[in-house]
Amino acid sequence: MSAHLCFANMASPYRDGTISGSAMTNRNIDILNEKIFIELHKENHTALYKIDYYIKCDSSGMQVPLLFYAVNYQDNFNVWIDNKKVKVEDIPEGSSDVNRHPLQNFEETLKSSDWVQNLGQELEFKDIKYFEVELTEGDHHIHVEYTGQAMTYRGDWVNKYSYTYSLYPAKFWRSFNSLEIAIKILNGDTDLKTNLGNPMTGPLDSTAVWRFDKLPADEIKFSYIPQVNFLAKTLINVTPFGLTMLFFISMTVVHYRHIHKHRINNPDKKYSWVNIVGIIVVPLLTLIWFIWSFELIDTVIGEEASRYHGYTFLVIIFYPVVLLFYWYILRLVTSFLFAKRFINSVYNELNK
Numbered sequence: 001m002s003a004h005l006c007f008a009n010m011a012s013p014y015r016d017g018t019i020s021g022s023a024m025t026n027r028n029i030d031i032l033n034e035k036i037f038i039e040l041h042k043e044n045h046t047a048l049y050k051i052d053y054y055i056k057c058d059s060s061g062m063q064v065p066l067l068f069y070a071v072n073y074q075d076n077f078n079v080w081i082d083n084k085k086v087k088v089e090d091i092p093e094g095s096s097d098v099n100r101h102p103l104q105n106f107e108e109t110l111k112s113s114d115w116v117q118n119l120g121q122e123l124e125f126k127d128i129k130y131f132e133v134e135l136t137e138g139d140h141h142i143h144v145e146y147t148g149q150a151m152t153y154r155g156d157w158v159n160k161y162s163y164t165y166s167l168y169p170a171k172f173w174r175s176f177n178s179l180e181i182a183i184k185i186l187n188g189d190t191d192l193k194t195n196l197g198n199p200m201t202g203p204l205d206s207t208a209v210w211r212f213d214k215l216p217a218d219e220i221k222f223s224y225i226p227q228v229n230f231l232a233k234t235l236i237n238v239t240p241f242g243l244t245m246l247f248f249i250s251m252t253v254v255h256y257r258h259i260h261k262h263r264i265n266n267p268d269k270k271y272s273w274v275n276i277v278g279i280i281v282v283p284l285l286t287l288i289w290f291i292w293s294f295e296l297i298d299t300v301i302g303e304e305a306s307r308y309h310g311y312t313f314l315v316i317i318f319y320p321v322v323l324l325f326y327w328y329i330l331r332l333v334t335s336f337l338f339a340k341r342f343i344n345s346v347y348n349e350l351n352k
Contacts, residue, residue, distance in 0.1 A: 013155035013308055018073045018148030021166025021219065023053065023066040030056040030175045032139070036165065040185040040192075042226070045150040045161050046074060053142040060137045068129040069169075074147040077129055081142050086131045154306035157236050157297065162223035167215050179212045183222060194222040226304040235300055240293040247289045251282045252326075256333065279330065283322040287315055 025031055037050040055065060068088075070077055079086050150161040170176055184207040185192055192204045195217055199208035210216070228236075235243070255278040262274040291312050298305035 013153055013306075015152040015154070016072060017151035017163065018047075019069070019071040020049070020073065020146070020148060021069065022051075022169045023068050023144075024169045025055070025066055025173055026064060027174065028058045028063065029065050030058075031170075031173050031177075032056055032175075033178050033180070034170070035180045035182075036220070037182045038163070038165070038184070038222075040163075040183065040224075042161075042186065042224075045152070047148045047150065047163050049144070049146055049148055049165070051144040053144070055140050055142060057135045057137050057140060060135060062132060062134045064130050064132050065135060065140070066130070066142060068144070069127060070129055070146065071127045072149060074149055077144075077146045079131055079142065079144050081131075081133055081135075082140055083143075086133055088129050088131050090127075090129060154308035156225075157306060158225050158228055158301060159304050159306050160223060160225050162221065165220040166218065167220060168218045170215055176214065179215070181210045181212075181220060183208050185224070191227075192222060192224045194220070196220065196222075228301050228304065232297070232301045235297045240290055240297065243293045243296070244286060244290040248282075248286045251285060252330070252333075255282055255330070275330075279323065279327050283319060283326045286326075287319055287322060290315055 022034060031053055033052075033054040035052040037052075039048040039050075040046075041048065053066065057063075057065070065081075068077070077088055079088050148163060150163055153160040153162065167179075170179075181196065182202075183192070183194070183204075185205060192208075194204070194208075196210050197216075199210050202208040238246075255274075258274045258278065259272060262272050263269075266272070294309045294312055298307050
């Protein structure tokens with residue numbers, strides 16, 4: 001039951017979230033209808049899941065009607081059947097004997113190679129939730145609630161939050177009649193994206209509703225990126241490289257003016273200490289500015305900044321190269337401007 005992929009690598013831009021999805025059902029149960037209501041809370045980037053199953057039992061007696069796979073959810077996993085709360089059990093950790101009462105009806109589903117491959121990771125039996133209840137033959141209503149945590153992608157400047165709810169287990173249901181999905185986003189100033197297409201009713205920035213008579217996909221995906229202010233958007237578009245180039249040009253202009261002033265005041269000196277100091281300092285300050293510009297943009301973005309930029313300080317190893325480049329550029333510019341000024345002065349003298 002795939003939802004969020006978990007990345008153990010510390011260098012990964014992903015932070016794992018809740019893994020969950022539709023329930024599995026035993027061979028004596030028909031699920032007549034599934035209703036999924038998801039309420040997004042952007043303040044803490046969680047989603048409240050409320051799922052209703054309308055089932056029909058072929059026989060009466062003590063049984064496990066549904067089986068759930070849920071990982072990394074927040075707080076409790078709660079289940080009500082016919083408006084009465086039931087105790088949710090975990091398969092004991094380390095137990096591999098699932099072919100036993102009360103779970104024997106799920107042996108075939110749990111061992112399905114297709115289902116396990118779709119899960120995207122090794123199935124842990126300890127993460128399976130179930131409840132045992134005495135049911136009468138006929139129709140029943142099962143309600144499930146839990147709070148899921150968003151998966152966070154930090155590969156861009158602003159965090160991207162996404163949720164995935166797997167519908168894949170529904171392929172193993174004995175029958176499938178209808179599915180209703182509703183997504184509500186509180187304080188809907190976020191550009192919500194989903195793989196469900198356009199909703200049948202309601203806007204994506206409020207409460208959107210979809211209805212299906214067949215599975216629309218193996219999983220429901222929806223994501224959003226928090227809005228940032230105009231200044232943050234501008235700095236992101238300029239990029240640290242652009243900010244560094246502006247800084248470099250500004251420093252070069254300032255340095256050249258000091259060189260020019262020093263030469264006017266000291267025409268007989270062959271070497272200029274202003275020139276030498278600037279050649280050493282300007283490249284160094286430019287590289288430091290490049291490193292600091294990431295922090296500048298993150299600060300302007302605020303708490304939603306990903307702050308995931310790698311080892312930017314390593315750019316300092318290019319200092320000798322930048323120094324030589326700056327020395328060469330400054331030499332060309334200085335030579336060109338002084339040559340131009342000399343030619344202009346000669347031309348003015350000849351035209352007196």
